[in-house]
Amino acid sequence: MLIDFAMYGALGVVLGALGGLFGIGGALIAIPVLGMWFGLDQQMAQGTALVMSVPNVYLALYRYHQRNKIELRQALPLVLMSFCFAWLGAMLAVGVDAGLIRWGFIGFLLAITLYNLFKLYGSVRQPVNGSRFGWPSYGALGALAGTTGGM
Numbered sequence: 001m002l003i004d005f006a007m008y009g010a011l012g013v014v015l016g017a018l019g020g021l022f023g024i025g026g027a028l029i030a031i032p033v034l035g036m037w038f039g040l041d042q043q044m045a046q047g048t049a050l051v052m053s054v055p056n057v058y059l060a061l062y063r064y065h066q067r068n069k070i071e072l073r074q075a076l077p078l079v080l081m082s083f084c085f086a087w088l089g090a091m092l093a094v095g096v097d098a099g100l101i102r103w104g105f106i107g108f109l110l111a112i113t114l115y116n117l118f119k120l121y122g123s124v125r126q127p128v129n130g131s132r133f134g135w136p137s138y139g140a141l142g143a144l145a146g147t148t149g150g151m
Contacts, residue, residue, distance in 0.1 A: 007038075015052065027053045028112075031105065042098040042105065074138050081142030089147040108148070 015030050027049040034045035064070070093101060 012052065028109065032109075035102070042102040043093060046093070046101075046105075077136070077139035078142035078145070081139045082146035085143040085146030087146075092147075 011030070011033065015033075018029055027046075030049040030052060031042075031045045034040045034048055035042060038045075040048065061070075
């Protein structure tokens with residue numbers, strides 16, 4: 001029991017640090033570790049990572065907002081739609097086979113990896129100070145992110 005507590009504590013420290021560093025809340029790292037190392041099925045690993053991510057995201061949001069003020073006009077549609085559609089994604093996820101969700105998660109991680117490799121080695125684009133899209137686009141992105149996040 002004490003060794004389990006120590007292992008989960010150490011995992012929390014590492015995931016919290018990496019999540020804050022990369023701005024991901026640690027879930028992208030926690031889910032595979034909880035599944036492979038701790039033996040949790042996919043839904044349990046994802047649910048555990050979601051609970052763990054709440055304080056990480058709150059603290060990272062606070063620090064990022066101190067450095068760069070968050071544009072509420074862009075963030076609000078993301079937050080509202082993501083919150084609503086996360087419920088839908090979670091409802092879908094509990095009815096789907098854990099193996100299928102695991103393969104979907106693997107595909108998601110591969111897509112993120114390929115996207116980041118393309119951004120790293122692709123053509124360099126100048127950063128944009130404003131948004132290229134209006135607030136309805138942020139709502140659509142929030143709906144997509146909420147649904148996939150819930151799953």
